[in-house]
Amino acid sequence: MSCALRPSACPGLLRIVQALDGGICRIKLDGGSISSSQAEAVAQAAESFASGAIEATNRANLQVRGIAGEQLELIDSLMAAGLGPRTAGGDDVRNVMLSPGAGIDRQMLFDTRSLAHRILSTLQSHRPFHDLSAKFAVQLDGGEALAMLEHPHDLWLSAFEQDGERRLAFGLAGCPPDMPSGSVALDDGHSLVVAVLELFLELARPEQTRMRHLLNECPVEDFMARLAERVPMQAVVDWQRGTGASALHIGAHPQIEADFVYVGAVPPLGRLDPVMLRGVAQLAREFGDGHLRFTPWQSLLLPNVRVADSAEVIRQLQWLGLICESGPPLSRMIACTGSTGCGKGLADTKGDALQLAALLQRHRHSLNVHLSGCSRSCAAAHIAPVTLLAVSPGQYDLYFREAGQPGFGALHARNLTIEAVSVLLDARLRSPLDA
The missing domain is CATH 3.30.413.10 (Sulfite Reductase Hemoprotein, domain 1)
Known part of the structure; x- marks a missing residue:
């Protein structure tokens, strides 16, 4: 590919962007879909040329983190697997997001x-x-039921x-x-x-x-x-598109074809390792159609699984370390890379998220929480119901989404520890005003 790459702070497949934990390569997936053999190629590249950290992004793409000196080797291996653009200049603009249920959703x-x-x-x-x-x-x-x-x-x-x-x-x-x-x-x-x-x-x-x-x-x-002047158009009358149903990305759900389901699973905090990705790829090959679909909820789907096989698929996904139920707090929690991998991160968001999930599990609560290491909000393209914005190591400002409020929503409290956040969220959820 002879086209010169333009400067950008956004990683791509052909442009490795440096972070605190090494280079980042972003692999843009057509409609969020990737074949089992391509997923195995990503796992091999992450293992051979990087730290092994693989991230599902909120635009249904993948990222490989911790790339050191073998950048060209990593890029060549992913290009050989058919994961690159047709032209170098076309890599940046492959930004078309579909429902993870495109073509199989019963409501489409x-x-x-x-x-x-x-x-x-x-x-x-x-x-x-x-x-x-x-x-x-x-x-x-x-028009799918499963839609971000x-x-x-x-x-x-x-x-x-x-x-x-x-x-x-x-x-x-x-x-x-x-x-x-x-x-x-x-x-x-x-x-x-x-x-x-x-x-x-x-x-x-x-x-x-x-x-x-x-x-x-x-x-x-x-x-x-x-x-x-360029395209024939009409006005829209009585527009009623709903807000989607995000819980449909977890567990087994019927497809438009009788006797088939897709199975959704969440890698904890959106991060996979090569063993996990290889295992999921093998399940897609054995029980599905040989493809995976990544989602804007930083999760993945195995489509075209027979109903009779769904329980076994879920069992094996859970054995690999993925979450297949919406009850555990980690199934609803997102966190950016944080200070362990990003120079702008003010706190170890992923470590703090694991701590908060354990505390919420003890309280038997599960709610959508977003932990952001800085105000850029890289992990979430939308406003979450609850946002924790890091202000220093282990300290966060707490925001609740509120209609009409810009940014993360309404500021509720400042400089909270994770333990204090857990106590406040527990009190809010127990309040009769929120019942």
């Missing part, structure tokens, strides 16, 4: 995978799109029915529960994405890297008027 209105493949192909082959930011992202929602709908995207598309026709609602700088800007026919979905991206690149100044930056200066109405 259409299978988004074919359209996603066309969009990803165009993003990589159309040279002007390589100028997009490495963070510029598109979400394609087929809280992560804001620069452009989102969501299937719905209007007057007996299935169409794609779409919006800018937001997520599907928002009121759409308009809608297009399913067959015009690809054309819409191309038109939006081309118009963005025409209007945005170099420093306006995200759609929200452009819309701060260019009113949505003006953007939409220009867009209507």
